[in-house]
Each structure stands twice: as C-alpha cells, then as structure tokens.
Amino acid sequence: PGAVHIKPSALQCGIKPAVGKLPDQPQLSALFSSVGLTPDKHVVAYDDEGGGWAGRLIWTLEVMGHSNWSYLNGGRIAWLAEQRATESGPAANQPSDYQASISNRYIAECDTVLNGLEQEDFAVWDARSAEEYRGEKVLAQRGGHIPGAVNIDWLDLMDPANHHRLKPLAELEQTLAAVGLSKDKTIATHCQSHHRSGLSWLVMKLLNYTNILAYHGSWSEWGNREDTPVEQQVSP
Secondary structure, three states, X not given: OOOOOOOHHHHOOOOOOOOOOOOOHHHHHHHHHHOOOOOOOOEEEOOOOOOHHHHHHHHHHHHOOOOOEEEOOOHHHHHHHOOOOOOOOOOOOOOOOOOOOOOOOOEEOHHHHHHHOOOOOEEEEEOXXXXXXXXXXXXXXXXXXXXXXXXXXXXXXXXXXXXXXXXOHHHHHHHHHHOOOOOOOEEEEEOOOOOOHHHHXXXXXXXXXXXXXXXXXXXXXXOXXXXXXXXXXXXX
16 A cells, blocks of 8 residues: 555666666656655565566666665565555655666676676676576577576575565575675676566675676677677587
8 A cells, every 4th residue: 555656667778679778867867756756765665576676676776876775575475465455546646856866886787797707706697597598598689698607597586485585585695605606796687688687686785795786788788789708508
C-alpha cells in the first residue's frame, strides 16, 4: 500500500544496441520528480522477480548520490507469501522537483572494462546464464563472454524455496571469494542490459564491497561491437 510504480524501461535509455544504458540527466530528473522523490526520502525498492529490477533501481539511486534506501528481500513474492496487505489502483503520490545528478563512481563504460582487463586487481562478473556465457545462446551479433569474466548466474543468488529472498549473505560472500571476486578488487558486473546484473551489483553493495561498477552497456554493447575481445566455450 502506498507504493509508487516505476516501469523497468524507465530506468534504461532504450537506445539500440545498448538499450540498458543509464538515461540522461533530464530523463532521470523527470522520472524521479514524477514519483515524488526528494533528497530526504527513504526509498524501499522491490520487484516481483527476485531483485534484478530493484537492484537496478538502487544502482540508479546510488549513481545519483541518493544512498537513503533499503531492499525489500524477496519483494512482492515474499510479501504475498506472508499474506501482507496489498491495494490496487494508482498511488496518490505528490510529484516533486527532483534534480538528478550523475556520478561515475558506480558506472563502467566499455573502455573501463577494456582497460581493466590488463589489471590484476580488476575482475568482471557476468550475471547471465551459463548458455549465454559459453556462447551457446546468442543475443547479440556475437556470442560468448568478456575474456577472464567469471560467470555466476543472477538466479543463483536467490532462494526460490524461500520466496526468492537472497541466499544468506555469508554464503554469497564465500561463493564470490571462491571464484576470485574478492573485496580487494575492482569488480565490474554486467548481463545483457544491466537488468539481471542489478542484483549482482546489489549483492556486492550489501556485502560492503567498496569498488563495484556496473557495465551498463553490458553484452548488448560488447557483443555488438567489432573491436571488443570475445571468448567462447561452445562444445564441438
């Protein structure tokens, strides 16, 4: 009750091929003004899928310098499972005059990733499916993955048996460290359009990783360029 709705598409620029990139400052100002955001408001983010879009929203807030937020673990799925109150119809929110600013602190561009591949303290977390990572499922001109990228599917971060809440944070931290995604590294995460990687970025944020980036161009940019290196693991 009282929740305002932000369409997932409103969090993305929608410009091909990298449709998932961040909208520009005027678009973000208009979006968050329309839902009544003010600098003093605490935002509770949720979705109905286990955290991808909620994570994308939280990443957007952090990019704008709005750190006053919480994640509703399990989102609408867990909320309904606990038989909590709901309402229908539009929310009666009061629009604001929110002036968004954009910081690059949590943003990785294509060149950021290309340059990082030469650094030992830089890692890439690919949050897509194993089929996409190996190059068996192709959703761009080229399939495969960024050289050296580590693949942990975003679905493996949540527990369907616990109404899509996150797995215990201590367990997730061990999972990341076991594949080299440690806190002493700068880690850029991505998927196809920085939707699924909204959750992988959020998990690192909740685990107090300090140098975390989202490659918002994601595979829809990398896989559609001709000057980016690609690795494949397609079975013969």
